[in-house]
Amino acid sequence: MLIHPMPNPIAVQIGPLAVHWYGLMYLLAFAQFIALGRLRIRQPHIAAAGWKKEDLDDMLFYGVLGVVIGGRLGEILFYNPAYYFANPADMIAVWKGGMSFHGGFLGVMLAMWLWGRKRGHQLMDIMDFIAPMVPLGYAAGRLGNFINAELPGRPADPSLPWAMIWPNVDNIPRHPSPIYQMLVDGILLFILLWFFSRKPRPRMAVAGMFSLLYGCARFFTEYFRTPDYEVHFGPVTISAGQMLSVPMIVLGIVLLLIAYRNPQAPKPAAQVR
Template sequence: MLIHPMPDPIALSIGPLSVHWYGLMYLAAFVQFIALGRLRIRQAHIAAVGWKKEDLDDMLFYGVLGVVIGGRLGEVLFYQPAYYLSNPLEIFAVWKGGMSFHGGFIGVMIAMAVWAYKAKRNFWDVMDFIAPMVPLGYAAGRVGNFINAELPGRLADASLPWAMIWPNVDTMPRHPSPIYQALVDGVLLFIVLWIFGRTPRPRMAVSGMFALGYGGARFFTEYFRTPDYEVAFAGITISAGQMLSVPMIVLGLLLLFLAYRKTGGNRLA
């Protein structure tokens, strides 16, 4: 039986300064955004509409604010409002983990709307451009969750080769759910979006594929993760993560419908 290694969440210490693995994963996410962005700019249909390397640096600044502020507020409001109401100073302890992707998604949308207004670009062109660069950053965050021994999986059959005991939870075999989410919601979705976005698509199509793909993938992988809480919906019990993913699935379908409604619509990223 595999046992979660429970590594020290602090990667290294320099005097009084401690660098957490979780923070390093976010740094890796931001670095890959720049690296993939530079590759995306080289694609002919992207270069044709005037995207530049300088745009990436500018968007990253706004995106970091959106991810951190939105992700943390999402965790506070969507998942643990009672805890943070009782411990308000913990809201600022982002190095301990606890970031909501759905909150970060909303935060990034707001940040990109601000940047699009400032840069005089269409909001959906911006979202279509950055969508393929997001999933690998998400995957890095899930690796950070695993290192921090967060988001333990549901109980698994002991015969499952990768079933794992989480010593901070109990001695029962569990699914390594953060790894599932890193691979499915992250790596697999990246592959799909990168291939989909390599050729010209109607405006909103790449954004729609991202919302639909992430919402569907997250809904699936939530079946292997211990739910933060569950809600009853139309006689069916779903987790908080699944409940928050349903609007993304609906949004994705709507954007794809609007994108392909007219033949020969605007072609962008």
């Protein structure tokens, strides 16, 4: 039986300065955003839409604010409001983990809208551009969750080769759900979306595909994760993560329908007023 290694959440400590693994995963996420962004700008249809590598650094600054502020607010409001309002000092303790992807998604949309107003890009063109660069960053965050021994899975059949005991929870074999979400919601989604976005697509198609695929992937992997809480709709019970994924599925379908019923090419920034 596998046992979670429970590594020290602090990767490096020099005197009072402590660098946490969770923070390093976010640095990795932001670094891959820049690296993938440079590759994406080399694609002819992306360059033709007016994207330049100079856009990436400024966009990343806004994106970091959107991810951190939105992700933390989502964790506070969507998942653990009672705890955080009882312990307000922990609201800013992001190094302990606890970031909501759905909150971060909303935060990034707002940040990109603000950045687009300054640089003359429309929101949906920005979302189409950045969508393929998001899943690997998400995967890095889930690896950080695993290192922090967060988000334990539901009980698993002991015969499952990778069933794992989480000593900080109990002695019951469980699914390593952060690894599932890293692989499915992150790496698999990246592969599918990267290949989809390599060819010219109508406006909103890439963003719509991301929203649809992530919502479906997250809805599936939530079956293996211990729910933060569950929501009952008559005889149907779903987890909080599944409930928050349903709007993303609906949004993705709507965006794809609009994109392919009335195809439009992305608008270069110079054409936006």
